[in-house]
Each structure stands twice: as structure tokens, then as C-alpha cells.
Amino acid sequence: MDRLDAMRAFVSVADLEGFAPAARKLGLSASAVTRLVASLEDHLGARLLQRTTRSVTLTDVGARYLERARRILGDVEEAEGSVRAERTQPSGKLVVSAPLMFGRLHVGPIMSAYLKKYPDVSAEFRLSDRMVNLVDEGVDLAVRIGHLADSSVVARTVGDMRRVVVAAPRYLKARGTPLKPSDLSGHDVVQFTGMSSLSEWRFTEGGRDIRIPYTSRFATNSTDAAVLYAEQGGGLISVLAYQAADAIKAKRLKIVLADYEPPPMPIHLVYPTSRLLSAKVRAFVDLVVAQADWRFGTR
Numbered sequence: 615m616d617r618l619d620a621m622r623a624f625v626s627v628a629d630l631e632g633f634a635p636a637a638r639k640l641g642l643s644a645s646a647v648t649r650l651v652a653s654l655e656d657h658l659g660a661r662l663l664q665r666t667t668r669s670v671t672l673t674d675v676g677a678r679y680l681e682r683a684r685r686i687l688g689d690v691e692e693a694e695g696s697v698r699a700e701r702t703q704p705s706g707k708l709v710v711s712a713p714l715m716f717g718r719l720h721v722g723p724i725m726s727a728y729l730k731k732y733p734d735v736s737a738e739f740r741l742s743d744r745m746v747n748l749v750d751e752g753v754d755l756a757v758r759i760g761h762l763a764d765s766s767v768v769a770r771t772v773g774d775m776r777r778v779v780v781a782a783p784r785y786l787k788a789r790g791t792p793l794k795p796s797d798l799s800g801h802d803v804v805q806f807t808g809m810s811s812l813s814e815w816r817f818t819e820g821g822r823d824i825r826i827p828y829t830s831r832f833a834t835n836s837t838d839a840a841v842l843y844a845e846q847g848g849g850l851i852s853v854l855a856y857q858a859a860d861a862i863k864a865k866r867l868k869i870v871l872a873d874y875e876p877p878p879m880p881i882h883l884v885y886p887t888s889r890l891l892s893a894k895v896r897a898f899v900d901l902v903v904a905q906a907d908w909r910f911g912t913r
Contacts, residue, residue, distance in 0.1 A: 623650035704894040705734035712757040717741040755885045773881035773908025776855040780867040785847040802849030805830035806840040817874040855910040878911030
């Protein structure tokens with residue numbers, strides 16, 4: 615017995631004073647309604663309705679139970695309506711995770727536009743270069759750069775990203791411009807440890823991947839510090855294109871070895887499941903697709 619169905623059947627019979635009209639209202643047969651009410655009475659161990667050939671009336675216990683059943687069914691309807699509303703109209707709290715610098719520069723403005731557009735949503739914006747566990751940490755949606763190893767998430771590709779090697783023009787003038795990966799030997803290298811803890815860079819040459827080991831002169835887990843040091847002539851640095859975009863545009867840094875870059879990496883929006891996707895998450899995805907220009911994979 616489904617207790618809520620049985621409650622609905624009992625309330626309908628009480629309201630309409632008969633099994634036949636209750637059956638028509640519920641879209642069931644009269645015998646099905648009779649069985650539901652009988653099962654409810656058996657479960658409760660009490661008679662709720664007095665039945666005669668001419669009428670159906672409430673017992674004293676039934677009258678008291680009717681009041682409580684109405685309240686319970688009203689609460690259930692309100693709860694279900696609230697959930698359905700969340701699926702159609704963005705509301706509630708949205709938790710978004712993004713890489714530290716990319717989030718600050720590119721996801722933050724989208725978040726601001728989103729909250730302005732949907733006043734019934736509150737948001738928490740978590741910036742971290744750590745790979746968060748969406749379910750365990752209560753994250754509704756995350757921005758991730760790179761190929762995904764986690765098959766338990768749903769991913770929407772929303773852009774792409776180059777990995778580039780750059781250096782200050784004055785450094786290249788003094789030390790020479792590397793023309794192929796093997797030319798990196800003897801150059802000063804700036805290591806951004808947030809990108810990788812490995813002391814090697816990856817390139818593509820002749821259709822195959824190659825890895826070039828290096829020894830860094832300066833290592834830091836700060837993107838800003840690494841890029842600034844390179845701008846000051848500290849050496850070559852491998853970064854994601856957006857991390858040095860302003861310096862490249864202003865010609866404080868110059869891209870080298872572009873012909874040997876690995877293929878661009880995808881930028882994804884990921885969320886735990888696409889089943890019953892809430893309106894607040896769907897609206898954020900739609901806003902990114904409509905407004906964000908995250909194509910950093912074009913030379």
C-alpha cells in the first residue's frame with residue numbers, strides 16, 4: 615500500500631461522501647478506491663468510515679484523522695510544488711567552483727550577470743586549483759580546463775585553451791629564441807608549480823608527443839608571480855594562454871615554439887548528473903554559452 619495514495623483516496627471519499635465520485639475524481643475504479651481505504655484502515659487498526667448502502671459517513675476517529683491527513687497531503691503538495699518550481703524557475707543556492715585565476719578573470723563576471731538576472735538565487739563562488747569532488751563538497755557546477763578523467767560527471771564543452779611557452783622580448787634578445795623544443799637546453803625556466811609538479815614540458819613534433827625535461831631557476835605556485843618574473847626577463851615559462859593573455863597582448867611576453875604546441879585542451883562545465891537538472895544550474899550553463907567567449911585555443 616502506498617500510504618499517500620491511500621490518504622488521498624480516504625480524503626476524496628470523505629469530501630465527496632461516496633466511493634464512486636471519489637473514484638471518478640482520482641481516475642480509479644470504485645473497487646480500487648475501496649481497497650485503498652480498507653488497506654489504510656487495516657494499517658491504522660481503526661475504522662475511518664461507516665458504510666451503508668445509501669451513505670458513507672466519518673467515524674469519530676475518521677473525523678480526527680481527516681484533519682491530520684489534509685494537513686499532511688497539503689504539506690506534501692507544497693513540497694512537491696516547491697521542487698517543481700525550482701526546476702522551472704531558478705531559485706535557491708547555487709555553488710560554483712572554478713580554477714583560481716580563470717575564475718577571477720572569466721567566471722566571476724558571468725556570476726555577477728547571473729545573480730543580477732535571477733534575483734531568487736543566492737550563490738557561493740569557490741576558487742581553487744584543486745580538483746573538487748562535486749557530490750562530497752556540495753558543488754552544483756564546476757569549470758574545468760583539460761581532458762576529464764571522471765566519468766561520473768556530465769560535461770558541457772564551452773571553450774578551448776592553448777598551453778603556450780612565452781618569454782620577455784628582452785630575454786629572447788639576450789639569450790636567443792628557441793626554434794625547436796630541443797633548443798630549450800641551457801635556457802632559464804620559470805616553473806609555475808600550480809600547472810604541474812613535473813619538471814618537464816610537453817610538445818608535439820612530427821605527430822608524436824615529446825617531453826622535454828628542465829631545471830627551473832625560479833619556481834612558484836602563484837600564477838601572477840610566475841608571469842611577472844617572466845615579464846621581467848627571468849626566462850621561459852609554460853602557461854595556459856589566458857594566464858599571460860594581457861602580457862602577450864601588450865607585448866611584454868612573446869610566444870615561442872607555437873608550431874610545437876600540444877592540441878588545445880577543452881574547457882568544460884561539469885555537474886553531477888543531467889537527470890532532473892535544476893533550473894538554477896541549467897540557467898547558469900545557458901548564460902555561459904550565450905555570453906562567455908572562452909576560445910583560447912586559437913592562434
